[in-house]
Amino acid sequence: MEPPPLLLLLWATALGRAQEVVAENVTVLEGDTAEITCHLHGYDGSIVVIQNPARQTLFFNGTRALKDERFQLVEFSRRRLRLQLSPARLEDEGGYSCQLYGEDTRHQNATLTVLVPPAEPEVTQGGVAVAGAELELRCLVPRARPPAGLRWYRDRRELPGVPSREQRGLVFLQLNVLRLRVERGDNGAVVTCEVTHPALPRGQRRRTQYTLDVQYPPSVRIQASPRVLREGDTLVLSCSVTGNPPPTEVSWSRSNGSVPVPGRAEQRAGPWGAELRLPDLGPGDNGDTYSCAAGNAHGRASAHYPLRVYATHCQPTVTHCHPLSPTVTQLLVSPPRHCQRPWPHPPRPRPLGPSGPAIPQAPPPPTPPLHTPRGSCGPAHPMAPPTPGPALSGPAHP
Incomplete structure (x- = not known):
């Protein structure tokens, strides 16, 4: 290793003198090995002494003077003296003096610095x-x-x-x-x-x-399958719950009675929440509201699902009524939403004769108004579909 510039300068200054000693500063990690070096110039065999920061002599002309086995003299030549210290401790910090006794005494200190690296924070x-x-x-x-x-x-x-x-x-x-x-x-x-x-x-x-680890009150969400329910379907409600800490109990309730519904409802719980199954829906289930609730140490939350059950077949309903006279009222009817089949039914082809080709009927006219002898419009109410009018006939044959 090339000597530092300061060391070269000191050596250059020492030229022409009889003897000179130059020491190097050392930095070491706690527990590692420190090496202290004293460079000798023009050495003629005079006495060389190394002392620790407490001014205790470690080595006198190559001979151990202090019984500390951590210090070892690994080189003593006409050019240098090398001393090793292992393991280095914090209390070893300070100036180590390299002294050369000749016609006049020469000495220089080598400063030892011990670093303590931090552990994982x-x-x-x-x-x-x-x-x-x-x-x-x-x-x-x-x-x-x-x-x-x-x-x-x-x-x-x-x-x-x-x-x-x-x-x-x-x-x-x-x-x-x-x-x-x-x-x-x-x-x-x-x-x-x-x-x-x-x-x-x-x-x-x-x-x-x-x-x-941030704690917060629960949140609850209900998902239903299928989305449109008819008589005879099976309702599956999934209650998804999140919270920290996780809610310890998830419960179902019903606005029109207890849950489970006796003999019908099935419940299943899991780490994500709870599930409720209600088979064979009927008219009596329509209008019930099912609620899922959950709580933890920071609060409670609930979600609600209003149940709507639609009839299997279409049922027309009165949408508008117009009084035509004191004794006749015109009612306009239309099919409800969410029906399995549209209402009224589309026309079917009708054969012309025993062997003639089938001729499609013309599409029926819009739903005719229904007449009632009432003098004023009553409340809208379901009505049976009107009987389709006579089918249009084809050209006459003999």
């Missing part, structure tokens, strides 16, 4: 996070030297936190507190506490991810 949550309230997260680095940099991120966007630190002996305890307002949509989101430090390799950071 510890993220904790203060209290229960509830939708609509403020959440507090703490990111802790219990031990680092020098102090580390702590930052919060969510989706690569930095969040403002409140940093603090406390020195404990030779190391620092650091904390960064994040406070943010959370909503239901924040449940499951990931925030990251990131730590930077000079003891880490270039470009490397320590990160701890934390998944938000």
